Amino acid sequence: MNPVLRGLAALLALSLAACASLSPAQRDRATAIAAAARSTQIDCAGADACAQPSALYALGPQAVAESTEQQPRHYTVILDRGPDALLARINLIRSARHTLDLQTYIFEEDDAARLVLDELLAAARRGVRVRLLIDQLAAMRHVDTLAALAGAHVDFEIKLYNPVLHRARITYPQYALAAACCWRRLNQRMHTKLLLADGRVGISGGRNYQDDYYDWDDEYNFRDRDVLVAGPVAQVMGTDFQVFWSDRRSVPVERLADVGKRILEQGVPALPPSHFERPQRAQAMREAAADPQQIRERLLSQVIAVGAVRYISDTPDKHREDAEANALASDSLRNLIANARDEVMVQTPYLVLSKSAQDLFRTLHARPDRPRVIVSTNSLASTDAFIAYALSYKYKRRYLREFGFNIYEYKPFPADAPIDIAATGAQLPDLGLAGLAEADAAAQAEPAGADAATPRGAIAEGADPNEIRGAGLAESRPRRAERGEPDRSSVLYRQRYRQPLTQEYAAMRYARRRTNEPVPLKRAGVRIGMHAKSMVIDGRIGVIGTHNFDPRGDHYNTESTVVIDDAVFAQALAASIRRDIAPENSWVIARRDKPPIFSGLEYSIAKISEHLPIFDLWPVRYATSYEFVPGPDCPHPLYRTDPGFRACYKPVGDFPEVNLGVKSLTTRMFTAFGAGLAPIL
Structure with missing residues (x-):
């Protein structure tokens, strides 16, 4: 038998084996066996089940x-x-x-x-x-x-x-x-x-x-x-x-x-x-x-x-043929955003927007009284789904110019995250006094407009280094090598592989193992990735749920969300998000400096390339990442639209902290060719 026939025979055998199911009688017998095996012993005789x-x-x-x-x-x-x-x-x-x-x-x-x-x-x-x-x-x-x-x-x-x-x-x-x-x-x-x-x-x-x-x-x-x-x-x-x-x-x-x-x-x-x-x-x-x-x-x-709390959830009816009519969670979120007056804060791990969401934000930005839109999301260095990031990277110009987003991308080693590093069990580096001082210095600023109650990132005097969250928990490869420790800069090559089934993003779940894992970084440490899905409208309505504000949530997944119209709750949630977008925890995404000549031509070509579903090959992207540089003239972080932004921020590249290599190239490839994946990501 030639190789082609052998392959077809193997595929047929696999298909038959995969589709093999139990007969109704076998299912009933398995059910009866399971039921008979179940223990009926109750360890408590109390009416409250010994709660x-x-x-x-x-x-x-x-x-x-x-x-x-x-x-x-x-x-x-x-x-x-x-x-x-x-x-x-x-x-x-x-x-x-x-x-x-x-x-x-x-x-x-x-x-x-x-x-x-x-x-x-x-x-x-x-x-x-x-x-x-x-x-x-x-x-x-x-x-x-x-x-x-x-x-x-x-x-x-x-x-x-x-x-x-x-x-x-x-x-x-x-x-x-x-x-x-x-x-x-x-x-x-x-x-x-x-x-x-x-x-x-x-x-x-x-x-x-x-x-x-x-x-x-x-x-x-x-x-x-x-x-x-x-x-x-x-x-x-x-x-x-x-x-x-x-x-x-x-x-x-x-x-x-x-x-x-x-x-x-x-x-x-x-x-x-x-x-x-x-x-x-x-x-x-x-x-x-x-x-x-x-x-x-x-x-x-x-x-x-x-007071009142709404729990809005898609039902299994969303998985019928007329799914669009049953996307209750998506419809609710869109209505909240459409009625915003002053500010919309969105936190999502994957900034890949459905067409309806894009239309909504484009309309919102076109309003004379358009509200400010703040988006907290992952960077390439922090995400566990680099393909989703590649699609976000492709549309940065659109997000900034057409939707007016203020985008903050989470750092892989945030200095002031609500993460208990000591609970991970990881072997932490010896920070020493220098590390503590550096971490403390990195945590002194807060974003413009932050509430006074926003948690700060200062490290308490006499703090135990093993209980410090974020800052200093990454170190250079040479230092680790000097101590004879393994390089754990990336989960890309670790032995205990994160199963593809555990990936929240579905499109490439069953591709090669390395496709689904975080990219390698320049430093080693306990990496943190954004996974929160929350929203605050006008400092008055707080939303916490499962929806990633993405096409999958609109069209494929059932989602649920808790909506609370209460100023105290909403402001507490907003303070939590503002902490995540603080300079010690996130980079700011903004337009890169214009080239000295032909800037208009370069912009037009890049825009045309972006609109192509494939072959988006223009090498220069509209936006890049910026780091806040505090100083006498820059006491507080600024929004990217502030006239003094460029005097207080320095560009740090498209993929800060990432060990550029194959994954960087792959990210650009998906930016160029992966637009068709957006509906299923």
Whole structure:
């Protein structure tokens, strides 16, 4: 048989194997085996399921008691810090008395996710009904884990949303097959994220269940944000979860081909005990979740009382043929922006706008009373999705000139980020006094227009270097080499590969491994990438959710968002975003200096090149990155449109901090040829 025929035969065999499903009778038998294996033992006889007393949980009943139909009452907590977000989740899980509903895009099997899973199973064993709904493409990586969970306990249920090829797990070749046969369905993902305790207290926002969302990864962590909401809107969250749970696209894992086959052939496997990479850290989190003082200091001290709260969520109806008519989250966000008067603050990890979003911002900028638009997003050095950045890079001129954006790109080693570097477990460099002084000097300025309550970046006198966030946690390669340490400047070549399924951005999820990972940098350290999805309108309306303000969110993913019309809440959220765009944490994107001659011709050619869907090959881009240089004449940061901007900022290149090489070339290639990927990125 010649090579072509052999290849076709292999492809046919793969197709048949991938599409092989269980018969209805086999699915029913696997379901019965799983049901029979489920433990019925309840460890608690109390009516409250032996729930742990929790002042955080108590906010729910308190808010409901204080509410009327005309004047609802809610209590909220902005969860900026990863460990605090994990602490809040574990505390709420332990305090639940009747039901726990968890809905997420990613659920890994690393320390943070396994800790949450252990707590969910413990809740089920004390009599709480637990339902876990995960998107198929980002579910747990082992079929045996899913099979074990299918038969773990009578009060624990797990489903996967929209499983392509009728499987829980798919391989790279199977992904390629699914892309060929079922492209639209493959891209229709459940990006909604929610944890709900007893229909009284809910958490929603950007975080999934994986170490790097909680500052537990020793190389790359997300700067993310959730919001805890206690009060009547939690009932709306519960109704929305029920819609997803009851939808035909949500399938019990035991009815999927690979999990069902495992159960049919070998029965329900035992779930092995959790083995944590850093057990002391997991134990410390368990203890903190039971410590009322830590809950009070880290969470209750941040409570903001508000009135009405809206939870706006796409339903599975978005994945019908008329998806545009069911994009509730996208429509809501667009309406908020369209009605802005003074200022729109947007924070998104991926600045790739849909056509409708571009039309909206173009119209907004054309208004005589146009509001200021501030955008906080990733730089190439900080992003985990360089292809998405390449598309953002392509349209910088449009964003600045036609939409009037003030763009701030996050640094990979921000000096004043709400990231607990010590929690990562990384081996930190010895900063010494010089490092502390340098970090302190970098944190003295704040952006123009910042609220007086905006957190500053100064390092406290006598601070422990291992608890300093951001600054000084990167160092040059030669210094590390002198000490004989490995170069960890990039996760590009690390042995513990970040699985493609854990990538939030979908277009190239199953391409070569190195395609999906952050670019190599000039310095080593614990890198931070922006993942928060938030918005503030006119300093009055605060939005925290899952929507990346991108084409996927408009057309493919189900998204959810919490909208709060309250000045105190909105200003607290704005202060958090202003901290992220401060000079010590972000670069400013602005027009590069005009060439001395033929500047008009150069601009026209670049504009024409940008509008080409492919072959955008003009080498000189309109904009570049700038660093604030404080001094006697430059005491405060300025907006890029300020007449004194160029006297206070220095250009630092298109890709600051990046170790220019193949990835830089690839970024420019996607800028030139990748416009067609925008709808699916």
